[in-house]
Amino acid sequence: MYHFVRRAMAVTTAMAVVAGLAACGGSSSSSGGSVPGVTSTEIIVGTHTPLTGPAAAGYSEISPATKAYFDYVNSKGGVYGRKITFKIEDDAYDPATTQQKVRKLVLQDKVFAILSGLGTPTHTGVLDFLNTNKVPDLFVASGSLSWNQPKKYPYTFGYNPDYTIEGKTFGNYIKANFADKKVCTFGQHDDFGADGLKGVQDVLGASGVTHSETYDVTNTNVAPAIGALKAAGCQVTIAFTVPGFTALALGTAAQLGFKTQWMVSNVGADYATLGSQLKDATGPLLDGMLSTAYLPAPTDTTNPWIALFLKLDQQYDNNAAFDGNVEYGFAVGYLFVQALLAAGKNLTRQGIIAAVEKNGFAGPGLSPLRFSATDHSGFGGLQMAKVEGGKQEVFGPLYTTDDASGPITESSPSQPAPPADGIPS
Known part of the structure; x- marks a missing residue:
């Protein structure tokens, strides 16, 4: 009898706990079903x-x-x-x-x-x-x-x-504007750098990239990599970098006397963010930097x-x-x-x-x-962007492509106006 009563009490207690969780846990949708993180309010x-x-x-x-x-x-x-x-x-x-x-x-x-x-x-x-x-x-x-x-x-x-699309966009621009230059890449040592390099090579071919270097986010000493890019004679360097490492790369390049045309992934090229790290060197180091954009220029x-x-x-x-x-x-x-x-x-x-x-x-x-x-x-599309006179502006056609061997097409970007109250209907 004792075991039966104890089991009955345990079941009753468990039911009470479940009921309490349902009351305060906030996981019921208006449809009456249980949806994590959703209540009527x-x-x-x-x-x-x-x-x-x-x-x-x-x-x-x-x-x-x-x-x-x-x-x-x-x-x-x-x-x-x-x-x-x-x-x-x-x-x-x-x-x-x-x-x-x-x-x-x-x-x-x-x-x-x-x-x-x-x-x-x-x-x-x-x-x-x-x-x-x-x-x-x-x-x-x-x-x-x-x-x-x-x-x-x-x-x-x-x-x-995706970074392969971005790499293809960079490759396409290089083909049209820097066809006779030595092209190199400096990328994060993960899918970020690897996918970007793949996109560049999809357009320029494996031999179209003279030299590649990578960095690890746990090591801020990029001098050996930048020195290797300089030694390779890189005239155009594409950086698949987060902002902190973009700043490190450009600053280190200046210290080593490495002059190259920088092209930087949109995720690491925001002018204001880089300026907050480069301080007084912002103008000289960023002037002429190319990047890509898929949102309008914040300025x-x-x-x-x-x-x-x-x-x-x-x-x-x-x-x-x-x-x-x-x-x-x-x-x-x-x-x-x-x-x-x-x-x-x-x-x-x-x-x-x-x-x-x-x-x-x-x-x-x-x-x-x-x-x-x-x-x-x-x-699936990007425009090019360039820093000139202290401003980062988007220019040119919208480039769209895939992350495989598909062609790169050009079009004019179109953008709807936002709702009057700024909330989608």
Whole structure:
């Protein structure tokens, strides 16, 4: 009898605990089903990002800007009456830390989705975990080809144009403008550098790249690599670098007397971010630097999207110094709200995946997003950008291509105006 009573009490206690968790855990959607991170009044979303560490320069501004956009949307009633709670975890650009932080977000904080997780080496380590747990892994802040594997990773979607597309764009520009020059690359020692080099060689051929060097984010001594590029006689050097290492490369090159035409990946070329590190040397070192862009120049205040984000930055992001990273944060926040709206009132994880694959999104991007059931890669086009007279401006046609051997096509970018209130309908 004693054992029966004790078991009965245990069952009753367990039921009470479950009931209590259901009441306060916040995981029921308006459809009556249990959806992690979703209640009738809230959507909990998480991210990992380097607020500190070797990639913090510039990148630490992205998530606060995304949160600022959500704060604005929340002030207008949220999305279908739900306000967005954005949990930002600092991983210091360390893959081991990323795994700890993402597990916390999913298993403890019970987030609905991971949004804009930043970094190639960091996010690569959580792909399997997120997809095994069927957590929407949306708009990764990196251009690795890894994000575009719908069959293997159906819950993961990219955002940035992938680095192979960017490499092909650089190669195409070099072919037209620097055909007789020795071309070299300096890239991060992971998919970032490898995918970029692949794209360059897709256009110029393997022999079209005279010399390649890599760096590791744990070692700030880039002098040997830059010295090797100088010794190889590199006349055009393409850098697939995060901002901190772009600054290190350009500064070290100046110290070593290495003069080359720098072409820098869009993820490491933001003028204001580099200027904050190069200080008085900014003008001389950055003048003439080429890069790419898929969002409007953050200094183009005539662009209605920039005007909108500037206004929201002042009101909801503590008037942070506006640059390409802040713009990126607002842009990805806008896209996520579009995705939530497209997923409908009865929000589910499968529902938002279906909504993103259906696509039809329009926003500040210079090229269309390529999302579909068979393509999770994000933006597919880039324009060139150049620093002249202390300004970084976008110029020329929009180049679109694939991450294989497809041709590069040119078109004129088209961009819709933002909604009057800055919130997608």
